[in-house]
Amino acid sequence: MKNWAGLEARLAGLDRRRFLLLAGAAALLPGAVLSPGTIPASKRRMLQVNGYPTDAETPLDALTTYLTENDLFFVRHHWNPTYPNVRRWSLTVDGEVERPLQLTLGELKAMPRASATCVLQCAGNGRSLYKPILPGVQWKYGAVGNARWTGVRVRDLLNRAGVKASARHVHTFGSDKPPQKTPPFHRSVEIEKLLEDGIVAFEMNGEPLASLHGAPARLVVPGWAGDHWMKWLERLSAQPEPQKGFYMETAYKYPKQPGEPGIAFKPDEMRVVTELFVKSNITEAPPRAKAGEAVTLRGFAFSGAPDIAKVELTDDGGQTWSPAALDPQHDPYAWRLWSFRYTPRAAGRVTLAARATDSRGGEQPKQAVWNQSGYLHNGWHSAEIEVGA
Amino acid sequence: MRGGRIGIPLALLLAFLVFLPGGSDAASKKPKKRAKAKETPVNFDKTLPVLGTKLAELPPGEGKAVADQACLNCHSADMVRQQRLTEKQWTAEVTKMTGWGAEVPDSKRDALLAYLVKNFGPDNDRFEPVATRPVGR
Numbered sequence: 001m002k003n004w005a006g007l008e009a010r011l012a013g014l015d016r017r018r019f020l021l022l023a024g025a026a027a028l029l030p031g032a033v034l035s036p037g038t039i040p041a042s043k044r045r046m047l048q049v050n051g052y053p054t055d056a057e058t059p060l061d062a063l064t065t066y067l068t069e070n071d072l073f074f075v076r077h078h079w080n081p082t083y084p085n086v087r088r089w090s091l092t093v094d095g096e097v098e099r100p101l102q103l104t105l106g107e108l109k110a111m112p113r114a115s116a117t118c119v120l121q122c123a124g125n126g127r128s129l130y131k132p133i134l135p136g137v138q139w140k141y142g143a144v145g146n147a148r149w150t151g152v153r154v155r156d157l158l159n160r161a162g163v164k165a166s167a168r169h170v171h172t173f174g175s176d177k178p179p180q181k182t183p184p185f186h187r188s189v190e191i192e193k194l195l196e197d198g199i200v201a202f203e204m205n206g207e208p209l210a211s212l213h214g215a216p217a218r219l220v221v222p223g224w225a226g227d228h229w230m231k232w233l234e235r236l237s238a239q240p241e242p243q244k245g246f247y248m249e250t251a252y253k254y255p256k257q258p259g260e261p262g263i264a265f266k267p268d269e270m271r272v273v274t275e276l277f278v279k280s281n282i283t284e285a286p287p288r289a290k291a292g293e294a295v296t297l298r299g300f301a302f303s304g305a306p307d308i309a310k311v312e313l314t315d316d317g318g319q320t321w322s323p324a325a326l327d328p329q330h331d332p333y334a335w336r337l338w339s340f341r342y343t344p345r346a347a348g349r350v351t352l353a354a355r356a357t358d359s360r361g362g363e364q365p366k367q368a369v370w371n372q373s374g375y376l377h378n379g380w381h382s383a384e385i386e387v388g389a
Numbered sequence: 390m391r392g393g394r395i396g397i398p399l400a401l402l403l404a405f406l407v408f409l410p411g412g413s414d415a416a417s418k419k420p421k422k423r424a425k426a427k428e429t430p431v432n433f434d435k436t437l438p439v440l441g442t443k444l445a446e447l448p449p450g451e452g453k454a455v456a457d458q459a460c461l462n463c464h465s466a467d468m469v470r471q472q473r474l475t476e477k478q479w480t481a482e483v484t485k486m487t488g489w490g491a492e493v494p495d496s497k498r499d500a501l502l503a504y505l506v507k508n509f510g511p512d513n514d515r516f517e518p519v520a521t522r523p524v525g526r
């Protein structure tokens with residue numbers, strides 16, 4: 001990341017004492033200073049799932065920092081996009097408003113800024129883990145990351161446009177155009193959610209948003225799945241009704257009630273995917289350990305609820321659970337890093353599973369609810385350790 | 390030739406400004422750029438391919454030509470190779486994709502389906518994601 005390289009270069013000019021003083025001051029300002037990435041070079045890679053359109057996930061062992069570095073952040077494209085020309089780009093705010101807006105990037109940036117550190121997860125993250133198997137991008141664990149997003153509150157944009165009481169949904173449009181007869185990726189979000197904490201972001205972890213992540217601006221919907229986070233955002237249209245079309249009425253639907261795995265739900269049994277589900281993943285676990293000697297496991301946990309209350313681990317298939325230590329660093333809808341000291345009792349192969357509980361009491365299930373599109377997988381994640389005598 | 394007369398003094402003036410010790414912006418910027426390039430460490434494995442440059446191919450067989458033509462306009466072969474679908478699921482996918490514009494002549498549809506079912510059925514283990522450099526590197 002350019003920022004970190006620049007930061008390192010600047011720090012190289014400081015003596016150690018001044019550096020420590022600065023680092024100490026930074027520690028007193030949680031959220032105000034980005035912690036530089038600490039992913040070693042050997043782990044700085046991506047797992048390309050599709051050559052084109054670009055789909056790439058982050059290996060779990062590179063998801064060990066509070067902020068996911070921009071160049072290690074997963075990429076999900078539906079199609080080969082035509083990136084907007086930033087100089088000609090503008091954001092339109094129209095629909096049920098008194099004064100439609102058309103803002104250049106400069107005009108957008110001149111508005112009061114807001115930031116949110118939160119998780120972005122592709123709705124299909126974990127699809128490959130469902131049985132029976134489902135079509136689609138076969139994501140495993142890494143279509144997720146945590147970043148600090150900076151831009152302008154949707155609330156401020158809608159207020160500036162004079163949004164009317166008749167507006168209940170905000171239709172969102174990006175610049176990417178589908179190939180051939182593929183339906184357009186048009187979406188909508190309930191206006192209450194966007195008024196509460198939606199952001200039109202043009203920065204990611206303090207850097208200008210990259211094209212692959214939706215430059216010059218994308219929608220940020222904290223706590224909600226990535227399908228709502230429209231990239232290459234060009235238009236917000238306040239409307240009384242939700243958006244129509246394939247990507248609202250057929251895709252990105254999740255069952256209202258669990259069913260039988262392998263039996264497709266009918267349209268009226270489904271609802272739109274919105275909030276993320278409570279989930280934790282193990283990012284570090286030693287493959288081998290010795291009986292009686294402690295080892296450390298690490299991971300992250302997040303939810304569609306604003307915070308994680310606890311993460312627990314089991315080594316007996318869920319009969320008993322022990323709490324992990326939660327990292328103090330957190331923001332609403334961001335992930336919590338956790339660590340767990342584990343002392344194996346006896347030699348043999350042991351399976352440790354992690355489960356998270358969120359601030360609303362939502363508990364990560366042993367098995368995710370099978371659904372025909374493979375969305376929002378959140379079953380327990382486990383790691384195997386070979387314990388020697 | 391007239392331009393040449395003006396050009397020589399201009400060139401001399403530029404040369405003077407460029408080589409003036411501690412002088413113009415041009416003179417002070419150049420070494421800084423070089424120094425910055427040296428300081429930026431390559432913190433990833435340079436032998437890894439750039440994201441999006443290493444593409445999978447569809448395996449040989451009857452039906453490959455029609456699959457290449459029908460599928461690869463919109464996505465790389467990776468998307469096909471990673472699927473592990475039953476005949477019923479592949480039939481639904483082909484119907485969806487032809488509806489979205491994939492070119493599958495009626496006379497080739499059965500051959501395409503047979504090819505997809507044979508190569509990318511539930512026991513397909515052909516696919517491994519490609520480890521690449523970090524995004525944009």
